[in-house]
Amino acid sequence: MNASTQHYTDILIIGSGVAGLSAALRLAPFHQVTILSKSSLSEGASYYAQGGIAAVFDNADSIESHVEDTLIAGAGICEKEAVEFIASNAKNCVQWLIDQGVLFDTEVTEAGETQYHLTREGGHSHRRILHHADATGKEVETTLVDLAFAHPNIHIKERYNAVDLILSNETDTTGSPRIVGAYVWNRQKEQVETISAKTIVLATGGAAKVYQYTTNPDISSGDGIAMAWRAGCRVANLEFNQFHPTCLFHPQARNFLLTEALRGEGAYLKRPDGSRFMPDHDDRGELAPRDVVALAIDHEMKRLGADCMYLDISHKPADFIKNHFPMIYAKLISLGLDLTKEPIPIVPAAHYTCGGVIVNQTGMTDVANLYAIGEVSYTGLHGANRMASNSLLECLVYGWSAAENIIRTINQIDEAPVLPEWDESRVHNSDEQVVIQHNWHELRLFMWDYMGIVRSTKRLERALRRIHLLQQEIHDYYANFRISNNLLELRNLVQVAELMVRCALERKESRGLHYTLDYPNLLEHSGPTVLKP
Ligand SMILES: Cc1cc2nc3c(=O)[nH]c(=O)nc-3n(C[C@H](O)[C@H](O)[C@H](O)COP(=O)(O)OP(=O)(O)OC[C@H]3O[C@@H](n4cnc5c(N)ncnc54)[C@H](O)[C@@H]3O)c2cc1C
Numbered sequence: 001m002n003a004s005t006q007h008y009t010d011i012l013i014i015g016s017g018v019a020g021l022s023a024a025l026r027l028a029p030f031h032q033v034t035i036l037s038k039s040s041l042s043e044g045a046s047y048y049a050q051g052g053i054a055a056v057f058d059n060a061d062s063i064e065s066h067v068e069d070t071l072i073a074g075a076g077i078c079e080k081e082a083v084e085f086i087a088s089n090a091k092n093c094v095q096w097l098i099d100q101g102v103l104f105d106t107e108v109t110e111a112g113e114t115q116y117h118l119t120r121e122g123g124h125s126h127r128r129i130l131h132h133a134d135a136t137g138k139e140v141e142t143t144l145v146d147l148a149f150a151h152p153n154i155h156i157k158e159r160y161n162a163v164d165l166i167l168s169n170e171t172d173t174t175g176s177p178r179i180v181g182a183y184v185w186n187r188q189k190e191q192v193e194t195i196s197a198k199t200i201v202l203a204t205g206g207a208a209k210v211y212q213y214t215t216n217p218d219i220s221s222g223d224g225i226a227m228a229w230r231a232g233c234r235v236a237n238l239e240f241n242q243f244h245p246t247c248l249f250h251p252q253a254r255n256f257l258l259t260e261a262l263r264g265e266g267a268y269l270k271r272p273d274g275s276r277f278m279p280d281h282d283d284r285g286e287l288a289p290r291d292v293v294a295l296a297i298d299h300e301m302k303r304l305g306a307d308c309m310y311l312d313i314s315h316k317p318a319d320f321i322k323n324h325f326p327m328i329y330a331k332l333i334s335l336g337l338d339l340t341k342e343p344i345p346i347v348p349a350a351h352y353t354c355g356g357v358i359v360n361q362t363g364m365t366d367v368a369n370l371y372a373i374g375e376v377s378y379t380g381l382h383g384a385n386r387m388a389s390n391s392l393l394e395c396l397v398y399g400w401s402a403a404e405n406i407i408r409t410i411n412q413i414d415e416a417p418v419l420p421e422w423d424e425s426r427v428h429n430s431d432e433q434v435v436i437q438h439n440w441h442e443l444r445l446f447m448w449d450y451m452g453i454v455r456s457t458k459r460l461e462r463a464l465r466r467i468h469l470l471q472q473e474i475h476d477y478y479a480n481f482r483i484s485n486n487l488l489e490l491r492n493l494v495q496v497a498e499l500m501v502r503c504a505l506e507r508k509e510s511r512g513l514h515y516t517l518d519y520p521n522l523l524e525h526s527g528p529t530v531l532k533p
Pocket of ligand 1: 014015016017018019020036037038039041042043044045046047048049050051052053054136137160161162163203204205206215216217219220223224257351352373374375376388389390391392393395
């Protein structure tokens, strides 16, 4: 049996994407911080972000307009206060990134002045996306990773999975238990260790891996949402999964995204016969919000029985395409496709989890001293649909506001007690790993089929029945066998799948990203779907 190990830290940040790293770097001048990352430090959705970060940098633009566009994209159920909070702190937070050394593309105006080059994406009424060519996430993430590795107050644990959160036995003045630590799985040593902490920040990203087809990396398995739910936190709006309309359709590159900025710069969506179809679906054409575009592609594919649709920017000058989209151009060339000369095959794929763990404006969850920031959280920003390039922004703004609150309050928090060790005395090694493998495939396939772009009550109920069966099997397996990465992620994904389907069943209308054949219309009065453990 592996021996358990106890660690102590004041602040534990679980996740090293833009949310986790920006919070860590804000805290590090004042406190010791431990960061946990399931994979290498840079691996996460943040690294793969292409388009950029929304913020008002143009004098012709305004915070009011950014707020207005976000509210429209969110289909009437964004929380306006949260939207205003984020939009009004956007410029400062992006400026903080610039101060950390992040390079955004610039251009020289006719008056000879250098200014940031702003691009435009679906739903935005102005050019307001700062970007680093078409690899913004990589530039931001690698800059923050380098700073984190170099900082003496930041202690990094790579290849550690947080397994579960630990709450205090006693309750605080509000009657709730507080967070005191977490069990974590050291993947290298294959042992569970215990970390006591005064404060924990969940920055674990989204859950798009619950679907068969996704643009997300492997780490996006909803761990933070599942752990917070098990710890007693409410969640909201998990029915709203954003499907990116334009994921490359190619057998050798399943997760590769073709950024929305391509459509922002004039790319057309076409049927296999070369005709455009977006004008038949929406007046905004290719610049309609993602849900409208994804639904239109899904509709055309089903109507024509086609495997894919096409994205075509070949009518633009080749130099323009290569300069604006160098990473995409190079990737496609490596796959034998030339963006400057031909239409590129695309399909929609699960991209972003709009709902998550409910937090207040400081990123605090329902459990005292437990925060959730970035894609794991529900702040109220996205409502029923996320506007492009608002999510990295949300990571930055809540990374900052959570850090500020932790700095303000941590000295009043008692030391975490000595925690009970992980008990492995009744489990043994599994000789049936195939069960996990099978359940992984089954879950992701029926979520794609029954909880995908177009839903119905019958399909959702069918999905829930299967989820309950899987939960039973996984529970038995978890109780009897030693844990592995696949088992931990599957356990979390099944939990999140259940919450997603329950949210979808509660919504008796079609709104934003949730489209159901049984309730095709909008309700007059609507709000977020909230689930309580
Ligand atoms: C291909 C792609 C392109 C995108 N383009 C844009 C864009 O242009 N603009 C924009 O605003 N948004 C974009 N998005 C969305 C945006 O990238 C994400 O919403 C954002 O990066 C999420 O950041 P995060 O810090 O919350 O999570 P992530 O960056 O996903 O990081 C999650 C971290 O948590 C860790 N983790 C997870 N579970 C555990 C666990 N159990 N234990 C320990 N560690 C754990 C992971 O290892 C990782 O370090 C894009 C997303 C994708 C996939």
